[in-house]
Amino acid sequence: MKMAWKEMVKFKTRYVILGSIIFLISLLTMIIAGLANGLSYDNASLIKDIPEGTFYMEAEAEGLYNFSGLNEKNRAEIKEAVPEVAFFSIQMGELESEDGKRHGVAFVNSDGSLFPRVKEGETIVDDSLMESAIKEDEGLTNRLLDGELKVDTFVEQQKFSHSPVAFVDRADFDEMYRTDEYQIAFVEGEDAPAVAGLERYTNDEFMNTIPSYSAEQLSLNMIVVFLFIISGMLFAIFFYMINVQKIAMYGILKAVGVKTATLFRMMWAQMAIITTISLILSVGLSQLLALIMPSTMPFMLTAGSASMMSLVFIIIGFVGSSVSGIQISRVEPMQAINQGGV
Amino acid sequence: MPILSVDGLEKTFSSANREEKVLKGINLEITKGEITALTGASGSGKSTLLTIAAGLQKSTAGTIIFQNEALTDMNTRQVQAIRAKKFGFVFQHAHLVPFLTVQEQLELMMDTAELKWSKDRRKEEIRSILDLVDMWGHRDSYPGTLSGGEKQRVAIARAVVHKPEMLFADEPTASLDSKRSMEVMKLLRTLSRERNITVLMVTHEEETLEYADTIVQMKDGVIGKGLV
Numbered sequence: 303m304k305m306a307w308k309e310m311v312k313f314k315t316r317y318v319i320l321g322s323i324i325f326l327i328s329l330l331t332m333i334i335a336g337l338a339n340g341l342s343y344d345n346a347s348l349i350k351d352i353p354e355g356t357f358y359m360e361a362e363a364e365g366l367y368n369f370s371g372l373n374e375k376n377r378a379e380i381k382e383a384v385p386e387v388a389f390f391s392i393q394m395g396e397l398e399s400e401d402g403k404r405h406g407v408a409f410v411n412s413d414g415s416l417f418p419r420v421k422e423g424e425t426i427v428d429d430s431l432m433e434s435a436i437k438e439d440e441g442l443t444n445r446l447l448d449g450e451l452k453v454d455t456f457v458e459q460q461k462f463s464h465s466p467v468a469f470v471d472r473a474d475f476d477e478m479y480r481t482d483e484y485q486i487a488f489v490e491g492e493d494a495p496a497v498a499g500l501e502r503y504t505n506d507e508f509m510n511t512i513p514s515y516s517a518e519q520l521s522l523n524m525i526v527v528f529l530f531i532i533s534g535m536l537f538a539i540f541f542y543m544i545n546v547q548k549i550a551m552y553g554i555l556k557a558v559g560v561k562t563a564t565l566f567r568m569m570w571a572q573m574a575i576i577t578t579i580s581l582i583l584s585v586g587l588s589q590l591l592a593l594i595m596p597s598t599m600p601f602m603l604t605a606g607s608a609s610m611m612s613l614v615f616i617i618i619g620f621v622g623s624s625v626s627g628i629q630i631s632r633v634e635p636m637q638a639i640n641q642g643g644v
Numbered sequence: 645m646p647i648l649s650v651d652g653l654e655k656t657f658s659s660a661n662r663e664e665k666v667l668k669g670i671n672l673e674i675t676k677g678e679i680t681a682l683t684g685a686s687g688s689g690k691s692t693l694l695t696i697a698a699g700l701q702k703s704t705a706g707t708i709i710f711q712n713e714a715l716t717d718m719n720t721r722q723v724q725a726i727r728a729k730k731f732g733f734v735f736q737h738a739h740l741v742p743f744l745t746v747q748e749q750l751e752l753m754m755d756t757a758e759l760k761w762s763k764d765r766r767k768e769e770i771r772s773i774l775d776l777v778d779m780w781g782h783r784d785s786y787p788g789t790l791s792g793g794e795k796q797r798v799a800i801a802r803a804v805v806h807k808p809e810m811l812f813a814d815e816p817t818a819s820l821d822s823k824r825s826m827e828v829m830k831l832l833r834t835l836s837r838e839r840n841i842t843v844l845m846v847t848h849e850e851e852t853l854e855y856a857d858t859i860v861q862m863k864d865g866v867i868g869k870g871l872v
Contacts, residue, residue, distance in 0.1 A: 305752065308743050308744060311743075313743065550739070551742070554735070554739040555741070557727070558727065558733050558756060558803075559727040559731070559756045560728070560756050564756075636695060636700055639695070639700070639739075
């Protein structure tokens with residue numbers, strides 16, 4: 303450890319360069335992961351905030367919630383199997399505020415046990431609509447609805463498919479969409495029974511039925527994975543270059559009896575020091591960014607996610623440097639003795 | 645009783661289309677506490693003999709017995725442990741670690757030999773050996789700031805700081821001028837006498853031979869008749 307530190311201090315420039323690159327890559331990875339999480343939450347916070355459980359949709363809908371319809375018979379069957387079932391429907395639509403502006407929303411109607419209860423003629427909306435100057439008690443209209451929906455209150459972070467959610471009563475929902483069926487049933491817990499004619503989905507599976515959700519997440523997660531791979535290769539290449547320059551020294555140290563494991567430990571210590579310093583800086587800066595980023599830019603990076611990513615970086619650094627360290631085990635003392643040296 | 649004995653040692657280097665026998669059945673005994681010099685023309689096999697005796701490369705046939713143990717029968721880890729604890733090495737070039745000070749070079753060797761010395765004992769030993777090689781004043785210097793002769797003196801101090809039984813020196817004066825060469829040879833003799841260290845040395849410089857107790861003349865992979 304002492305030798306590792308001494309070398310880093312003596313040849314600061316090369317290690318500062320590597321540290322800077324690792325810092326930038328890890329910061330970029332954390333920013334993209336934060337955006338992926340933020341977008342995911344912005345896309346589906348309505349579903350993300352539901353506890354883990356099982357969603358039921360009509361099998362014929364083939365995973366498209368807006369094509370699903372649970373009739374009286376289906377609902378009775380599920381209720382008989384699991385009495386604590388909750389039913390709800392989601393439809394994309396719009397609301398017009400008093401100033402004449404139209405706002406895209408996701409109407410959600412439930413039987414009341416999973417989402418907030420709403421009286422007929424009223425609505426509870428996501429607080430992002432406050433930014434569009436919508437106020438409590440304001441009357442909102444919809445072309446498919448005869449009356450008004452008065453804003454009862456606002457709820458925090460309830461979005462679906464990037465649209466703010468508007469919870470409405472069943473009567474208002476039926477009037478707008480001419481249906482008396484619920485689309486989805488939800489049962490908390492993993493042991494939900496199978497029901498004939500219905501398909502079961504986990505929370506993650508259900509989220510992937512949201513249009514654009516999986517495509518969006520897949521692209522961002524792919525970038526994150528590539529950044530991890532790049533950083534691993536960077537470690538391998540950097541330590542390879544450094545090790546090539548130190549072949550003679552390693553040979554002599556081996557000749558005088560230094561164990562190969564000691565030389566590996568020296569390299570791992572250097573990797574751990576560089577990675578730890580870089581990660582402390584990038585986690586700190588990414589948390590700062592989370593505080594100062596505008597609300598229009600969805601960014602969410604919890605301390606838990608940041609720690610998990612840091613751990614992945616350390617493991618990748620360890621693997622990358624170890625792969626390049628294979629050279630160390632191959633160095634023959636005679637090779638170094640026959641060369642010149644300091 | 646010899647500290648190291650070589651019996652029927654052979655070494656053949658093989659390449660794709662030819663084989664070259666460099667050592668052809670060497671028999672040799674090294675007496676404890678003496679300086680033995682291996683000398684001979686270039687290609688006579690003296691450096692190969694020294695490096696095999698020091699466990700730095702394997703022989704093709706024959707045995708090497710060090711303190712009643714067959715070095716040639718040991719595995720890599722056992723040989724490495726012997727090199728770390730009982731052997732010291734001085735090469736043609738000093739080969740110091742560029743990012744360690746003079747004092748740290750010696751500490752590294754003590755750590756490698758896994759010595760259980762107290763902090764005070766370590767300091768004392770470092771002071772004593774650096775005084776002997778006249779490098780105490782340079783204890784905080786890095787190799788890059790030292791002259792060739794100074795580096796070689798540090799290399800010698802590093803080779804003996806852990807009190808090895810044997811010191812292997814492969815042309816230790818080859819990169820130095822004649823004045824510095826004599827200083828290094830005097831130093832090796834002092835160490836051998838004061839610390840009872842057996843020295844096996846390769847040299848092709850005649851003036852350094854006067855410091856040897858035994859001179860072994862090598863020619864074409866065998867020990868010549870001019871043994872002194």
